[in-house]
């Protein structure tokens with residue numbers, strides 16, 4: 001058994017997140033979860049992170065595992081490509097709400113539908129934070145930012161409901177400041193065989209600080225007798241809160257739904273037995289020989 005201290009996953013990069021940002025909770029939970037999984041036998045050198053672009057994406061600089069700093073909106077196609085070519089890797093995507101629910105929406109729906117065996121953690125601060133606080137699809141109606149100075153007029157997207165209806169086989173919501181629960185959920189998400197989606201409510205203390213609102217209204221599904229194998233019950237729980245800052249709403253947290261189904265990799269294996277690229281490729285040789293691999 002290999003035991004690692006989560007601190008060994010620190011890097012030397014200077015952290016430029018604002019003090020108090022919810023991203024710190026997600027980083028700590030990710031490190032704790034990886035350390036726990038390594039202790040359970042998951043090889044550290046197989047963990048691979050994929051980030052988007054945004055404040056959340058700086059996690060690439062702060063978490064000492066293999067990774068790919070991808071582009072805005074394209075975490076999922078990158079993660080799927082990595083997983084298809086190296087199915088033994090444990091791929092975790094870290095995306096923003098702008099990333100995943102705006103520019104990357106189609107990828108999100110299809111990753112869920114394929115049941116790609118990857119984990120997707122969304123840092124949902126309900127704003128485009130790095131570009132200074134414009135409204136995203138999950139910003140509440142009435143949100144005032146630089147792109148919506150008179151208040152956002154449209155209803156927010158409900159990503160939990162979208163993931164469920166698109167076919168995701170593990171759907172959860174967590175809170176960035178509740179590091180213990182978030183750690184447990186990331187561990188469960190990685191262990192799950194199939195597309196694991198974790199929407200993390202991540203207060204952005206600079207542009208969208210929902211911490212007091214959320215803290216007062218959240219409750220835990222496992223303490224409320226929710227059965228995560230019941231799809232209809234998951235749909236009902238998903239509709240309890242729709243990301244509007246409704247003063248009367250209660251916010252369910254935890255695992256909404258979990259089911260075993262054929263994964264994308266299994267489907268590919270059956271239909272396209274030779275999809276995997278050659279291992280240990282010598283790229284100089286491949287290029288010189290003008291080979292296609």
Ligand SMILES: Cc1ncc(C[n+]2csc(CCOP(=O)(O)OP(=O)(O)O)c2C)c(N)n1
Pocket residue numbers: 052053054055056057071072073095096097098099100103123125127128129130131136
């Ligand atoms: C393809 C592309 N589209 C748009 C941008 C501009 N852009 C960079 S960061 C960002 C906001 C990111 O918001 P989100 O994904 O919610 O991450 P956050 O900063 O909130 O963590 C945008 C729109 C970009 N860099 N690349």
Ligand code: SF4
Pocket residue numbers: 016017018020021022023055056125129130203204205206207
């Ligand atoms: S702008 Fe918001 S999301 Fe970005 S580092 Fe600051 S608090 Fe965090």
Ligand SMILES: [Mg+2]
Pocket residue numbers: 054096097098123124125126127128129136
């Ligand atoms: Mg955001």
